[in-house]
Amino acid sequence: MHQKGREAQEDLSCLLRGEKGFMANLGFVGLGVMGSEMVNRLLGKGHTVTGYNRTRSKAEWLIKKGMKWANSPRAVVAAADVTFSMVTNSAALGAVMNGADGMLAGVTRGKILVDMSTVSPAYSRDMAAKVREKGGDMVDAPVSGSIITLQEGKLSVMVGGRKETLEKVKPLLQDIGPKVTHVGDNGLALVMKIGTNLSLAVQMLAFSEGVLLAEKSGIARETAVDVLTHSVIASPMVQYRGPFILKMPEEAWFNVNMMQKDMDLALELGRQLDVPMPTTAVTNEFLTAARGMGLVEKDFAVVFDVLAQMSGVKP
Numbered sequence: 001m002h003q004k005g006r007e008a009q010e011d012l013s014c015l016l017r018g019e020k021g022f023m024a025n026l027g028f029v030g031l032g033v034m035g036s037e038m039v040n041r042l043l044g045k046g047h048t049v050t051g052y053n054r055t056r057s058k059a060e061w062l063i064k065k066g067m068k069w070a071n072s073p074r075a076v077v078a079a080a081d082v083t084f085s086m087v088t089n090s091a092a093l094g095a096v097m098n099g100a101d102g103m104l105a106g107v108t109r110g111k112i113l114v115d116m117s118t119v120s121p122a123y124s125r126d127m128a129a130k131v132r133e134k135g136g137d138m139v140d141a142p143v144s145g146s147i148i149t150l151q152e153g154k155l156s157v158m159v160g161g162r163k164e165t166l167e168k169v170k171p172l173l174q175d176i177g178p179k180v181t182h183v184g185d186n187g188l189a190l191v192m193k194i195g196t197n198l199s200l201a202v203q204m205l206a207f208s209e210g211v212l213l214a215e216k217s218g219i220a221r222e223t224a225v226d227v228l229t230h231s232v233i234a235s236p237m238v239q240y241r242g243p244f245i246l247k248m249p250e251e252a253w254f255n256v257n258m259m260q261k262d263m264d265l266a267l268e269l270g271r272q273l274d275v276p277m278p279t280t281a282v283t284n285e286f287l288t289a290a291r292g293m294g295l296v297e298k299d300f301a302v303v304f305d306v307l308a309q310m311s312g313v314k315p
Contacts, residue, residue: 024172027051027080029073029096029103030117031059033251034143035086037150038116038176039067045175050079052096073097077106082169083113089261090119097127109135114169116141116157118194118262121187121269128161128186137165140186142193143177146240146253153178160189194269197262198280200237201300205283207238208304211245212311222246244301252299259300260287 024047028039031053039062042049050068052075053059063069070076073096077083083103087093093115097103103113104127113131115124115138128138139161149155155177159166166182173180183189207228214224228234229242241253263284270277286303293309295302305315 024048025050025079025081026172027070027076027083028067028085029053029076029083030086030092031062032086032088033147034150035084035116036062037147038084038086040065041150041153041176042172043067047172047175050076052076072101073103074101074106077103077111077113078108081110081112082172083111084116085113086116087119088117088258090123093117093119093123093127097130104130104134107131107134107136111136112165112169113138114141114173115139116143118142118197118265119190120265121160121190121194124160124190125187137162138186139165139169140189141173142189144193144196145177148240148253150177155179156181158183158189158192160184160192161186191269194262194266197259198266198277198283201259201263201283201287201303202279203235203237204241204301205286205303205307207233207242208245208307211304212307212313215313216311241299241301244299245304248302249299252297254300256287256290256296256298256300256302260284260291263287 026042026047026049028035028049028051031039031051036058039049039051043066050070051059051062052070052073056069059067059069070079085093085096085103087096099105107113113136124140131138139159141157141159143155143157145155156179157173157177159180159182163182170180183192210228211221211224215221225242225246229239263280266280267277267284270280283303286306287300289306290296290298290302293306295305308315
């Protein structure tokens with residue numbers, strides 16, 4: 001490795017140890033439901049956090065709790081040793097990464113970017129390469145879990161990128177969620193996350209089929225849900241979301257629009273890798289139906305309602 005490269009790697013470790021443990025000057029771009037709660041946890045651990053969100057009003061409660069506000073993604077990166085990002089899709093990541101006020105413009109030698117969004121693996125790799133050209137590094141670190149698992153401290157994090165970079169940021173990631181797994185090179189954590197989410201959606205549709213089969217046979221819906229959520233098929237997803245078909249949450253944990261974005265990524269990867277995805281494709285059509293029914297902002301568990309209507313059952 002040439003001298004500049006060695007210096008870049010040495011300077012990636014601009015983190016401090018304080019009285020509360022592993023401390024750092026952190027940045028966070030994208031303060032939606034998950035991102036804002038992650039910042040809340042990081043503040044609670046004693047870290048200094050500088051944040052940016054397209055809509056400042058969503059960040060006011062965090063500012064009151066001590067988060068510093070920056071006027072651009074570039075300013076966040078400039079102020080931080082490690083900057084996290086959590087946005088909706090590849091286009092949104094491009095919007096905060098590129099341009100004169102983008103995160104890339106703020107990258108200098110030694111900066112680390114940790115993108116926790118679920119985006120195209122190929123696009124994420126491209127962004128990581130651009131970060132490295134400027135002497136920094138980037139890992140993809142999507143998460144498995146909901147806002148509830150995050151609040152309970154049970155979130156799991158998958159990481160793609162250089163192992164030595166992960167080791168530098170792992171204590172920070174563990175302040176967000178206790179389970180941190182290195183799955184390989186840049187982009188591979190995103191592949192794993194996409195595989196996780198397609199499995200969630202397929203499980204939800206299969207669960208819905210089981211409940212409706214029971215209900216149309218004369219078994220009360222509540223009884224069917226109770227039996228299935230305490231049976232051998234009761235995965236954490238079934239235990240969390242199964243009861244949603246009895247009462248949907250007022251605010252979606254993960255809405256139809258977001259899930260379908262990930263299903264589309266899964267189907268595209270399947271085509272690229274010659275992996276048949278029959279159950280993913282069928283489940284995605286139910287999400288399309290939910291979209292057509294005006295349910296796009298509902299939690300993806302609403303596929304039950306779609307199937308119920310097809311079955312002649314009142315959702």
